[in-house]
Amino acid sequence: MHVSRLLRAMSVCILVAGTHAAYAADSLTVVSYGGQYTASQRVAHYEPFARKTGIEIKSVDYNGGLAELVAQVRSGSVSWDVVDVEMQDLERGCSDGLFERVDLDKLPSGTDGKPAKEDFLDGALHPCGVGSVVWSNVIAVNDPAFAGRTGPQTIDDFFDVAAFPGKRGLPKRPNALLEWALMADGVEPASVYEVLSTPEGLDRAFRKLDTIKDESVFWETGAQMIQLLVDGEVAMSTAYNGRIQGAISDDGKPLRIVWDRQIWNADYYAVVRGSREKAAAEDFVRFATGTEALAAQARVIAYGPIRRSAEALIDPKIAATLPTASVNFQNALAFNAAWWTDHGDVVNERYAAWLAQ
Template sequence: MHRFRSLALCCAALAGPAAAKDLTVVSWGGAYEAAQHAAMVAPFAQETGMQVEMVRYDGTAGALARRGASEGWDVIDMLTDQARVACAKGLLLELDPQALLGAEALADFAPAAPSRCAVPQNVYARVMAYDERAFLGVKPTRIEDFFDVERFPGGRAVQKSPDGILEWALMAEGVPPAQIYGLLSTDRGLRLAFRKLDTIRDHIVWWRTTDEPAQMLEDGRATMAVGYNGRFFDAAELGGAPIDVVWDGQIVGVEVWAIAATTDAPDAARAFVAQASSPEAMARLAERIPYGPARVSAYARIGSNPKTGTPMRAYLPNAPQHGARALVRDAAWYANTEELRARRFQAWLNEGEE
């Protein structure tokens, strides 16, 4: 924490009188962005006196390439694989994690360590959820149920992307989690996954932004949905929506902080990343939205949601009761297959339009 304070004081001195905007932090909008603002952005702004603006994007390295320089992006919240892609393309500032955080802090990160261009900040899960009103008797309990439209009829809210749904398609075919990415690296595996998607093609309702899945369940456009655990929690626990989460088959990933290569405030950006990577900040985030901290020492600090009083540890993706069948998102596979996945997915979409 002393390291962060020295960085923050340095940046505050450089900033002088508060400008209209000293730092731009880019995130995903909605409940997640609101939680980040309360847990990380507001405390940083208060401590440094800086004006911090939050901007929403779609989470891709492509958006960073198109918008980052012209819109003055500084710090970006990214998926690990997108950060790898952006780093390889020179879109991110290279970091010195030890100088930024210290050797003791580096040893505290799990399940992923800081890298050349990114610092882990939270652990999230892509999960299945359903509208409790739609199934008054037997409830969905496993990924296979998502593909069973006879027993569990209704629309399926799915991101218009191959991300996550290909893994679930193979899982529903009985492929063990440990073999998923190996099989998806083959033509046979991709054909098998898309053939499984064919079974629900006519029931899919596509979504593009991460707040849509819960909305689609609430308004009846879908009875089951793919989405992020924190968004469903916010809709159900804070918004009172009749939504329940199925943890079977959850795909666990790591979100990171990165700094745009075109930033005009590198010192302020580093100071923000250092503060937002502290155990205290990670715990504050987990209390507001159930994304697990990326540092081990943060777990003991996690308490209750400040609005509802709900103890939050039980809702985290890595809570013991949620680990029966889980898949860790392979960031390297995602980074290396980006173009292939997009091409095969588009070809599958085109087949449905013929």
């Protein structure tokens, strides 16, 4: 993301008036994924919270996962206060006692007056965390590969190598991919995980993947995925919407997002069990997941705000590029982190064997 865009966003960010609240804490350590994502959090959440409360936010980057968190909590030497986590890690961490429980009744209402429990998307409120952004697995198309004719518009097109020839980019992990294989094979989004839970359904998904394997190039990171598309090595690829939108908006790349049956996921703020600044950390989570803060973040990065009331505060041109826009979200599938927690080891092993064949 260009620095100029962040600076513009800062000029329209949340204005906080009044005196600083009285807190014992003078700083909080908030852990996230770095890069453009943490930059968006700094502009929309960290700095406005610091202005409001006088509490400095110390930002720490990590690569996800729970290993460091487990070490801190188990040793009783906790140095992190708030962690940005994906649902699968939130589920595991909550079960293992790594996060404080959330008092959902204390979450602020939306700016439209709607209670928090009605304003957040389904699945955004968890006993151990509060959702902040929606990001999606989508299909990205390199439009120059289809010059002079209509390119892919649906998930079915992605799996149709006869009508839409060209290399496909696929991830070296099966998450979201197996779901798309089933949907392209005729399974309705609402039934995907039920079907995938059966041996027959899993076989069906892999048979569908077989139909495009010979036309596929496999990537490990978001950066590799973007490079394959930009260099024309693949005509289309499974992708992360934020990466693709950044390449389109900031770098002018001739890429396009196919929103058909997007598979959406969410990130959550969670307070670390044993934080010495628990009260201030909880206040930060409530602030950062308020309507204004989520809208402010969506203005600087192409992740959807997880509160419905935030969309009204976002420029319509920007809102249209987000996964939560109504036209983009109409047949979306929610990523089932609990399913992957229960079945992931077996499925990952089978997918690795499939890759090696």
